[in-house]
Amino acid sequence: MSNIEHSTPLKSATIFTLFSPRLLPATLMLGGGVTLYAVESYITATIAPSIVRDIGGLELFSWMTTLFVAAGVLGSITVATRPKGVGLRAVYIAAALTFGIGSLLCAIAPTMPVLLVGRAVQGYGSGMLSGLAYAFIRFIYPEPLWRRASTLYAAIWGVATVLGPTLGGLFATGGAWREAFIVLVPLAVLMAFSARRLLPDVADDRTDTRTPLVQIILLLAAVLFVSVAGTIEHGSLKAVLIAVSIALVAAMVLIERKSEIRLLPYGAVMLSNPIARLYLTIFTMMLVLTSDIYIPYFLQTLHGVTPLVSGYLVALVALGWTIAAFFSNSFTGRPAAIAIIAGCILETAATASLIPFLATATPFSEVAAFAPAVIAMFLMGFGVGLGWAHLVTRIIGTAKKAEQDKASAAISMTQSLGGAFGAALTGVIVNSAGLTHPGGIAGGLSAAHWLYALMAVPGLVAIVLSFTIKPASA
Template identity: 25%
Template structure:
């Protein structure tokens, strides 16, 4: 078998045999599937986990520590993939995730399960950005949108299969199979990637930016912890909340100072000085906030206000994850003809229209009405997020592609945390006014109180959708592709 010429825009440092791109893509999709299913499969089995291990008050940390570990490690893995190659970092990420899954499956207490979820999160932090970077390496700009549609379809399938699979394991087998199911998928991904993905790299000594990596990890962790737990475990104005925000500001300021002097910084400051990357990171931030807002409150509205069951409520949200890959897969036809900015502006318009439809949903609406709004917003996200990732990757050479992909995904994680914090504060504020400050939670509210609380969140999500228009407008009319390394 002989090697074919690389597709336009692909670096010589990372190209394997062109005929092997299909198996490599499948390996990336399998790896992404690990992370995607894990994002939805555990929620339906929480009662079974708590019944077996106890620790009801601790179970929210199963999700928080995973998100924290994933988010803060994303930019670090992105940089390392630029230094030592995509393949070793991807294999490390899959390995960490699989080992973490095995340990979660044999966990003997809630505390142990939480610790092992951190290991899973560290693995997921490598899988997502490096997988997307590999796609950027082996496919040309013209091909990437369609391929990103495949990746988005993995998330769509996971959002449908995950909750059902989790419920099935919890009811008929054991909640531990929620984690054991990752093992064969991970092994298959490692096998396919090892056999089919080949990199040719210049071997040279690197000066690892340990100080910058440590400050970014600590600063990001403290910031995300403050956003995720503020208003939940402690008040926004409490001493611990203020202390966390001040500490994160100090750590991140020190991180910027260190990066200005580092020989090979984890996050080069030029990333923050390019219009293309500022636009893509802003779009990722806003998309993260909008996605989490819908994921958290649409099912709650469907069940608590419209009176549907969990499955029907999941259908309403699934409409968004169906619209996203449809738009992502055809986005390339648009940005190759009218450009990235026009495509992202069109997507933003879809998101605004979908949010406007969401504002018309009330207690007398049907689930189809709610699903239509989610579908339109999903289409908008597909036309914004996928082109923004392609634009970011196309604006740099191979040596920086991991950094810009990791930065974009980190921005989306921060946006998700900010969205959770802001939307939660808005909903809880409405509830507090309605109940005159009586303590309660959103899961056990009468529809007459829950409806205005979630409607306020829908208003906020409309504002976020409008902010997406502004982020798209930041994108330059033309994105110049640099010469390959």
């Protein structure tokens, strides 16, 4: 089945065209899958302390996130490596049911090990749902609407950074952490049953369905190592784990270049190929953006901001991403290419500007002096949102037709990898710079200076890469 028929003239189409009567069902299904993955990532992080207080397992605390992220990466890979003849709609149904089973296991878990199994199952299902959103784009929408759909998914991730912790806080406040999982079960079942009616049964147009097992194992091991690195405090051990992760990714890349059975679309591991530079730009932008995870700590420690206010302030990063995504979604051709370049420059400049703006002991009450830091937070997210949808659209459009499932699945995978490596790297930087020793104001100032100085470096790489991305035809 080809693209869903619609009556809206494409030249006048906007992002709201995705919600036209003919496209609305599919848009809700695909957007719903991304929403589950995005929001659940943040909800569990918020209710995790309540879970530990109830069923114990503090020593396994970090694995709630680690297993979810690793399983999510595997889920996105599954979209492209599914058995021959299995359609995307069937995978969607399986993904929704898997997510529901995982949520149910988490809700009824009597101990932490059982909950971890549920988190892994839940992560696997949500990873598939996220990957399917991009895989379905070319079948659901005509090409002029691809970037509109990508904009919508980017906006969902931006909103999730605010909505997830807020919902998690509501459940955690009442000690109702099990309810935070159980409410997802009927929703997942509804999505699975609705998929048969609301999503098209598209043909499997892949020519090579062999499973690149070695590359998958190496990549998952890298994700696990770097995710664990992001959860431990010992600086030297954290650095070793990151180094091992990088070595595993390097080994995967070498095998991918020589193997006939590939995990990624052709050219994705050769820097001379445009699609490789597109993926690397996404990876570096996500890597830089994760430096925002320490903003609440610096706000509270260095500027006397309350936890609630610091939460709202860091949400400006998400707000910037969302606003920029809508602002640039109509760009095509050269304006779209310029948006990618401008986005990389803005994100990098905003990150570096946090050194003089945030890495100070300026009281939050001095609004005029603190305003530049607030603007910089907003521009960090704005930079990512400005070019994100255009990067995604270019990847899908650049990949060969028989490899577009691989290309689509790799978008979600690359985003997760950037976040995982970024979280681990920021931990190494701040701990090495004195966040805990000597700690306090002095340690916070040192950590903030080094964090935003070093995390701006990958942004320079993104800027260089962005200038090599040629404009696509409008």
